[in-house]
Amino acid sequence: MLNIAVLGYGVVGSGVVELIQQKNPVIKSRLGRGIKVKKILDIRDFPHDPNKDLITKDADEILKDESIKIVVETIGGTGFAYDITKRALKAGKSVVTSNKELVATHGPELLALAAENEVSYLFEASVGGGIPIIRPLYNCLAANDINSITGILNGTTNYILTAMNKQGKAFDDALKEAQSNGYAEADPTADVEGHDACRKIAILSSIAYNQFVDYRDIETEGITRIAPDDFHYANQLGGTIKLIGESRKVDGGIYARVHPAILDANHPLSHVDDVFNAILVEGDAVGDAMFYGKGAGKLPTASAVVADILDIMKKNRSHTANSGWDYHRKAWVLNQPATGSQLYVRMEGVQDKAALKELLAKELGQVRFYENLEKPEQLVFVTQVNEALGISQLTGRLESFGYKPAIVLQIMDKQE
Amino acid sequence: MLNIAVLGYGVVGSGVVELIQQKNPVIKSRLGRGIKVKKILDIRDFPHDPNKDLITKDADEILKDESIKIVVETIGGTGFAYDITKRALKAGKSVVTSNKELVATHGPELLALAAENEVSYLFEASVGGGIPIIRPLYNCLAANDINSITGILNGTTNYILTAMNKQGKAFDDALKEAQSNGYAEADPTADVEGHDACRKIAILSSIAYNQFVDYRDIETEGITRIAPDDFHYANQLGGTIKLIGESRKVDGGIYARVHPAILDANHPLSHVDDVFNAILVEGDAVGDAMFYGKGAGKLPTASAVVADILDIMKKNRSHTANSGWDYHRKAWVLNQPATGSQLYVRMEGVQDKAALKELLAKELGQVRFYENLEKPEQLVFVTQVNEALGISQLTGRLESFGYKPAIVLQIMDKQE
Numbered sequence: 001m002l003n004i005a006v007l008g009y010g011v012v013g014s015g016v017v018e019l020i021q022q023k024n025p026v027i028k029s030r031l032g033r034g035i036k037v038k039k040i041l042d043i044r045d046f047p048h049d050p051n052k053d054l055i056t057k058d059a060d061e062i063l064k065d066e067s068i069k070i071v072v073e074t075i076g077g078t079g080f081a082y083d084i085t086k087r088a089l090k091a092g093k094s095v096v097t098s099n100k101e102l103v104a105t106h107g108p109e110l111l112a113l114a115a116e117n118e119v120s121y122l123f124e125a126s127v128g129g130g131i132p133i134i135r136p137l138y139n140c141l142a143a144n145d146i147n148s149i150t151g152i153l154n155g156t157t158n159y160i161l162t163a164m165n166k167q168g169k170a171f172d173d174a175l176k177e178a179q180s181n182g183y184a185e186a187d188p189t190a191d192v193e194g195h196d197a198c199r200k201i202a203i204l205s206s207i208a209y210n211q212f213v214d215y216r217d218i219e220t221e222g223i224t225r226i227a228p229d230d231f232h233y234a235n236q237l238g239g240t241i242k243l244i245g246e247s248r249k250v251d252g253g254i255y256a257r258v259h260p261a262i263l264d265a266n267h268p269l270s271h272v273d274d275v276f277n278a279i280l281v282e283g284d285a286v287g288d289a290m291f292y293g294k295g296a297g298k299l300p301t302a303s304a305v306v307a308d309i310l311d312i313m314k315k316n317r318s319h320t321a322n323s324g325w326d327y328h329r330k331a332w333v334l335n336q337p338a339t340g341s342q343l344y345v346r347m348e349g350v351q352d353k354a355a356l357k358e359l360l361a362k363e364l365g366q367v368r369f370y371e372n373l374e375k376p377e378q379l380v381f382v383t384q385v386n387e388a389l390g391i392s393q394l395t396g397r398l399e400s401f402g403y404k405p406a407i408v409l410q411i412m413d414k415q416e
Numbered sequence: 417m418l419n420i421a422v423l424g425y426g427v428v429g430s431g432v433v434e435l436i437q438q439k440n441p442v443i444k445s446r447l448g449r450g451i452k453v454k455k456i457l458d459i460r461d462f463p464h465d466p467n468k469d470l471i472t473k474d475a476d477e478i479l480k481d482e483s484i485k486i487v488v489e490t491i492g493g494t495g496f497a498y499d500i501t502k503r504a505l506k507a508g509k510s511v512v513t514s515n516k517e518l519v520a521t522h523g524p525e526l527l528a529l530a531a532e533n534e535v536s537y538l539f540e541a542s543v544g545g546g547i548p549i550i551r552p553l554y555n556c557l558a559a560n561d562i563n564s565i566t567g568i569l570n571g572t573t574n575y576i577l578t579a580m581n582k583q584g585k586a587f588d589d590a591l592k593e594a595q596s597n598g599y600a601e602a603d604p605t606a607d608v609e610g611h612d613a614c615r616k617i618a619i620l621s622s623i624a625y626n627q628f629v630d631y632r633d634i635e636t637e638g639i640t641r642i643a644p645d646d647f648h649y650a651n652q653l654g655g656t657i658k659l660i661g662e663s664r665k666v667d668g669g670i671y672a673r674v675h676p677a678i679l680d681a682n683h684p685l686s687h688v689d690d691v692f693n694a695i696l697v698e699g700d701a702v703g704d705a706m707f708y709g710k711g712a713g714k715l716p717t718a719s720a721v722v723a724d725i726l727d728i729m730k731k732n733r734s735h736t737a738n739s740g741w742d743y744h745r746k747a748w749v750l751n752q753p754a755t756g757s758q759l760y761v762r763m764e765g766v767q768d769k770a771a772l773k774e775l776l777a778k779e780l781g782q783v784r785f786y787e788n789l790e791k792p793e794q795l796v797f798v799t800q801v802n803e804a805l806g807i808s809q810l811t812g813r814l815e816s817f818g819y820k821p822a823i824v825l826q827i828m829d830k831q832e
Contacts, residue, residue, distance in 0.1 A: 019701055023559055030558075033612035073495075124556070130702035132556030139549030142446075142541070143439055143722035268708065271687045278706075285435055285719035286546035290694075292684065294707035306559035314637060315731070 001036045002313055005062040007084060008075035009042040009055065010036060012125070015302030016072050017051055023306070031078045031313055038068055039083075043381065059084055070312060072305055073097040078105050096308040098125035098301050104215045106198035107206065109326055122308035126278050127153065130300030131293035132307070137207050137281065144283030146208035148248035153200040155295040156184045156273035157223050157243045158192035161260075162273045165231050165240050171224060173252030183275055183296075193222035195245060195260040202280065204257055206325045211354050213247065213254055217333035220258040225407050230346060233370055233380050237344070237411065239264045242272070244412070248282075255333030262344050267414040270376050339390040342411040345402060347379045357405065363397060364389070379410045382411070417452045418729055421662030423500060425458040425471065428495065428514050428541070431718030432488050433467055435641055441724070447729055457500075475500055479507050484670035486728060488721055489513040494521050494692050505529045505537065506714040514541035514717050517524075520615035520631045523622065524741055525607045538724035544693050546626035546716030547709035548723070553623050553697065560699030569616040571691035571711040572600045572607035573639050573659045577676075578689045581656050587640060599691055609638035610659060610674040620695065621672055622741050629663065629670055633749035636674040641823050647763060647797050649786055653760070653827065655680045657727040658688070660828070664698075669748030676825060678760050683830040753804040758827040763795045763819060772819065779813060780805070786827035798827070 006013045020027075020035050027035035037167045039062045040054045049055070054306075061181035063084075071088045073095055075081040081102050086168045087108065088095050095102065102110075103123045114121035124134045128151075137146070152158050154177055163174040175192065202215035207406055223243050234241050247256035268290050272278040277295030282288055294364040295301040350356055351373075360367050360381060370380040383389060390407050398405055420436075422429045436443075436451050446576065455478045456470045465471070471650075479641035487504045489511055491497040497518050504511050513519065519539045520528075530537035540550045546566075552564070568574050572594055575628055579590040586664030591608065594600035606612045618631035639659050650657050655678045663672035679686040684706050688694040698704050710716040766772055769787075776783050776797060786796040799805060807824050814821055 019559055023561075024559070027559075131705055132698075136548040136552060138552050139727065140723050141719070142726045143435055143443075143719045145442070173584070197548055271684070276704075283546075283719065285715040285722075287694075287713075289547055289707075289709035291705075291707060294703045297703070299701040300703055303557070303559045303699065306701075307556050310558045311555065315475075352520050371584040 001034055001069065003036050003038040003065075003068045004070040004309065005039040005041065005065075005068050005074045006037060006074065007041045007062070007081075008073065009040050009046065009078075010074060011298050013040070013042075013072065015298035015304045016074065019302040020300060020307050027310065031310065033313070035309065035313075039065070044345060051094070059087070063087055063093075068093060068094060070094045070309055072309070073099055073102075074305070075099065076101065078102050085110055085121075086113060089117050089119060091116055092119055094120040094122070094312050096120075096122050096125075096312070097304055098305055100199045101202060103201045107182045107203065108212050111325060119313050122311065123203070124308050125301045125304035127203050128291065128293065129155070129295040129297060130303040131277060131279070131291050131295065133204070133279050133291045134207060134286060135311075136291065137204065141281065141283050141286060141289070144280060144285045148246065148281050148282045149201065149204050149208055149279065150239040150244060150246045150269065151201065151204070151279040152242055152269055152272050152277050153197040153245045153279070153295065153366070154191055154194075154243060155277055156188065156400070158272065158277070159195075159240055159275050161191070161223060161226070161243065164226070164228060165235070166273075168228055168231070170228055171226060171339070185364055192224055194220040194354070197243060197245040197256045201245070201247055201256060205254060205331070208247075208281070209249060209254055209323060209331065210327055211254070211258060211329035211331040213333060217335075218256045218258060219335035221260065223260050226260055227346070227407075229372070229375075229378070229380075230344075230407060230409070233344065233346070234262045234282045236370070237262060237353055237382065239411065240270055241265075241409065242269060242395035243265070244269070250334060253334050257336045262409050262411045263409065264413040267412055282293060291414040324354045331404060340387045341392055342385055343383045343389065344389060344409045345381050345383070345394070346406045346413055347405045349377050350379045350403075351377070351380055359401060417450055417480075418486065419452050419454040419484045420486040420488060420612050421455040421457065421481075422453060422488045422490065423478070423497075424489065424493075425460070426463065426490060427714050428717045428721070429456070429458075429488065431714035432490065432588065432721045435715060435718040435722050438486065443726065447726065448574060449729070451725065451729075455481070456556040458740040460708065465774045475503075477635045479503055479509075480666065486510045486512060488723055488725070489515055489518075490721070491515065492517065494518050498522055501526055501537075505533050505535055508533055508535060509830070510536040510538070510728050512538050512541075512721055512728070514539070514625065514721055516542040516612070516615045516619060520618045523619065525550060526629050527741060536728050538727065539619070540724050541720035543619050544695060544709065545713060546719040547572070547693060547695070547707050547711065548625060549620070549695050549707045549719070551727075552707065554621065555699065557699050557702060560701045562697060564659060564662065564698045565617065565620050565624055565695065566662045566685065567620070567695040568658055568685055568688050568693050569613040569661045569695070569711065570607055570610075570659060571693055573610075573613070574605065574688065574693070575691050576608070577597045577639060577642070577657055577659065580642070580653070582613060582643055582689075584647070586644055587642060609642055610636040613659060613673045616694075617672060617674060621663040621670060621747070624663075624697070625665060625670055625747065626741060627670070627745035628741055629747045629749060631673060634672045635672060635751035637676065641677050642676055643762070643823075644704050645788070645791075645794070645796075646760075646823060646825070649762070651679045653678060653798065653828065654774035655683075656686055656824065658685060660685070666750060669750050669799050673751060673752045678825050680827065680829040683828055730830055732742045734819065755800055755809070756803045758801055759799045759805065759807060759810055760825040760827055761797050762822045763812070764769070764822045765793050766795045766819075769795055775817060780830040
């Protein structure tokens with residue numbers, strides 16, 4: 001019997017306990033020994049919980065118990081979780097976590113600490129919920145140089161964007177629906193502003209490119225400025241709008257960015273709807289590979305946590321996701337959005353459309369305009385592919401003429 | 417330096433040699449030692465090949481060389497490949513293969529032989545080319561009971577079906593195009609009759625359900641009877657036609673089948689086009705997870721082979737895909753196609769349509785008919801969902817009235 005402890009008895013933590021208790025007979029028959037949840041750390045009381053006798057408020061009861069070999073950290077955040085993870089690793093316990101914030105912020109330090117103490121620090125559940133992605137990246141695709149990663153990494157925003165696209169909802173209504181269905185939190189900032197997706201693309205990029213991509217270096221734009229009209233035009237252009245986290249190797253560094261974009265229907269990510277996540281990885285040998293599944297939820301996330309525990313049990317020795325991912329190899333992160341894509345622009349409050357159209361034609365060459373007679377002050381246009389024109393260049397030029405676009409979206413088309 | 421040998425210097429074998437030689441610096445820096453291809457076995461001569469000095473026609477030069485720890489079997493088939501795999505395992509060498517035919521036929525015996533000799537027999541490349549699927553199934557999803565697998569497992573047929581769907585080609589023309597592009601072999605039988613997909617779903621099912629699913633027990637239907645008209649109607653019904661390999665746990669056994677089906681546009685597999693493969697796995701904890709990528713090709717397949725080699729290097733000990741997958745746990749395979757789906761039926765040579773329509777309405781209740789004025793003897797109809805009606809029941813009933821349908825396809829809709 002392998003003794004473990006679970007730190008934080010919330011949605012994911014209780015899912016881990018439930019899944020382990022349910023699967024123990026199978027685990028025992030396959031691995032020769034089962035898993036026992038010996039302690040659960042939480043500051044709350046759970047008087048009616050079947051596992052209430054396992055719950056303690058005293059971290060030392062776990063850290064000083066030498067029979068506990070693995071702790072599952074499902075506390076979240078970078079405060080107490082950071083502190084107790086370090087103490088657990090130093091005490092010679094492997095740590096398995098779903099805490100993307102902690103991994104993205106202190107991953108290199110915690111991986112180094114794990115290696116030092118000959119234990120593991122694993123975090124498959126921190127990206128993509130139950131979707132196997134971390135392990136495939138550093139294991140199954142180990143014979144590849146990864147050129148790029150493009151992902152729909154946040155289920156909440158994808159649910160909102162799907163509702164806006166399919167039911168024509170406004171952002172606020174779609175957000176309310178997501179909240180009432182339990183897919184968005186009361187404070188949805190981390191999701192809708194793209195911060196959650198930003199941490200996840202930082203973690204994936206660090207592993208893929210074998211250097212530390214700091215999430216604080218990644219330019220991040222959320223979905224709050226997207227209007228139903230944008231979906232109308234995106235559909236007309238043969239696509240839809242998704243929140244994309246992407247990165248790729250470029251000369252001198254790593255390009256990384258989180259932003260909403262119009263995805264053409266031929267893009268493999270364009271059909272990923274609702275709370276599903278998908279991650280498209282381009283390796284030099286394998287070409288495009290995509291991983292798809294539920295990016296969040298109690299049991300999907302618990303499934304990834306338990307897979308990490310089983311992995312430690314099978315190997316019986318220290319192994320971390322990527323020994324090259326350390327502070328000494330901090331990536332130079334480039335934010336300048338890619339040029340060479342068509343750009344979609346919606347302008348509002350335009351008083352003199354004729355003058356603006358003339359200016360745009362002069363400045364940008366051939367531009368397609370879209371207008372709605374019921375919205376006389378709205379002007380939508382799509383640029384041609386222009387190798388010298390990125391979002392910031394375009395916005396800068398418009399601003400130099402006194403125009404501020406309501407939104408500019410890159411149009412992403414998947415060339416085979 | 418780890419010495420390996422490659423058996424069979426064809427497309428995949430030469431890809432493995434190329435990829436190893438190209439990636440050796442990275443492999444060395446990550447794993448502490450590189451890989452050396454010491455010998456290549458092939459009966460042919462390669463006088464102008466840069467690796468010509470490594471090529472031998474004598475298997476004993478490899479099998480008796482104790483410095484060779486891993487052999488890559490990319491010969492194919494179940495004759496010489498079977499024999500040499502057994503000899504290599506008995507000689508204490510791990511074997512990595514892309515040979516789906518051999519794995520599907522003799523997998524249990526070869527896995528047992530590997531375990532006996534404390535070496536590995538790994539075959540990630542045998543299904544889905546470069547797509548990581550075998551390892552995620554037995555590793556990343558280890559905390560799940562797998563309920564079902566549904567896959568587009570053959571790139572050749574998917575290329576043909578995509579050409580028929582998007583360009584309106586007839587089967588023969590699409591096949592010729594696939595052949596001239598190198599996506600189909602001169603003798604395309606194994607692909608177009610579904611045999612290749614059958615072996616792959618057998619391998620995946622054996623791992624997922626931890627028992628031996630014999631491919632010879634799986635009812636298999638290919639794509640040769642599909643006509644352009646079927647795509648016309650599939651599109652009208654909001655879907656397209658794909659060759660599906662599927663299996664799931666049912667009372668008393670494993671349901672497994674390979675067949676073309678109409679996939680509704682909301683089905684995650686419906687947008688998988690051209691030579692791409694995708695495998696949808698449903699686990700009880702993770703829900704739906706999908707793996708997508710190039711299912712064949714020199715470097716994608718080599719990428720999976722090299723990942724297996726690296727895995728053996730990292731673990732330094734015996735490990736096989738699944739120790740439960742042995743002859744003692746041979747699965748009872750049920751072929752009876754699922755009931756409870758809508759069925760699409762195309763009849764040709766119908767002399768008295770009115771009589772047939774009346775009969776169908778009486779026998780099947782509400783049925784939707786589709787007719788084409790230019791084809792007076794063709795009748796297409798779609799049944800309602802009927803829990804008592806599968807393809808064989810429907811075909812049986814039609815035949816009892818003297819009618820033989822040209823094709824019957826299940827309509828697959830993905831309910832969340």
